[in-house]
Amino acid sequence: VTSLGGPTAVGAASPSDERIESVLASVRARGGRVTTARRLLLSVLFRGDTHRTAEDLASEVQAIAPDVHLSTIYRNLDELEQLGVVVHAHLGHGPATYHLGSDTHGHLVCETCGSMTEAPADFFDALASNARAHHGFAIDHRHFAVLGQCQACQRVDGPPITGA
Numbered sequence: 393v394t395s396l397g398g399p400t401a402v403g404a405a406s407p408s409d410e411r412i413e414s415v416l417a418s419v420r421a422r423g424g425r426v427t428t429a430r431r432l433l434l435s436v437l438f439r440g441d442t443h444r445t446a447e448d449l450a451s452e453v454q455a456i457a458p459d460v461h462l463s464t465i466y467r468n469l470d471e472l473e474q475l476g477v478v479v480h481a482h483l484g485h486g487p488a489t490y491h492l493g494s495d496t497h498g499h500l501v502c503e504t505c506g507s508m509t510e511a512p513a514d515f516f517d518a519l520a521s522n523a524r525a526h527h528g529f530a531i532d533h534r535h536f537a538v539l540g541q542c543q544a545c546q547r548v549d550g551p552p553i554t555g556a
C-alpha cells in the first residue's frame with residue numbers, strides 16, 4: 393500500500409512499525425524509556441541492509457535527527473542487544489556490524505578480496521556438535537566470521553588483479 397499525498401505516511405502502519413512498537417513495548421516492560429533516538433534507530437534497523445556498523449546506523453539516524461550523538465547510538469545498540477533485538481558480528485578487521493537478532497546466518501569472509509558469503513545456521517551444525525562433544529564448548533557462530541579464501545582467490549594463477 394502506497395500513501396499518496398500528505399507530507400509523511402503518519403498513521404499508515406507497516407509491518408516494520410508493528411515490530412518497532414513490539415520492541416518498544418519490551419523496552420518499557422524492562423523500565424526503559426522510549427526516546428526519539430531509540431525509535432529512529434529501530435526504524436533505521438528494520439528497513440535497511442544488514443551488516444551496518446554503529447557509525448553507518450548513526451549517520452542514517454543523524455540524517456533525520458542531527459543532534460543524536462554516536463555514543464547514544466552505541467548505548468541503544470547495547471540495550472537492544474540485551475533484549476535480543478540485534479546481534480553484532482565481526483566480519484574481519486574493523487568495526488562490528490549489526491544484524492537483527494532474528495537473522496541467524498554465519499559468515500565466510502575472504503581474507504584476500506574481502507568478499508563475504510552468508511552461510512545458513514545449519515552449516516555450522518557439525519562443528520557445533522563436535523565442539524560440544526569433545527570440549528563441552530558451545531560455539532556462537534554468529535559472533536565471528538570464518539576467515540579464509542574464496543574460490544576465485546584460490547586459483548593457481550593467483551587472485552584477480554584489481555589495480556593498485
Ligand SMILES: [Zn+2]
Nearest residue numbers: 442443491499
Ligand atoms: Zn550477516
Ligand SMILES: [Zn+2]
Nearest residue numbers: 502505542545
Ligand atoms: Zn577472495
Ligand SMILES: [Zn+2]
Nearest residue numbers: 480482488535
Ligand atoms: Zn563482539
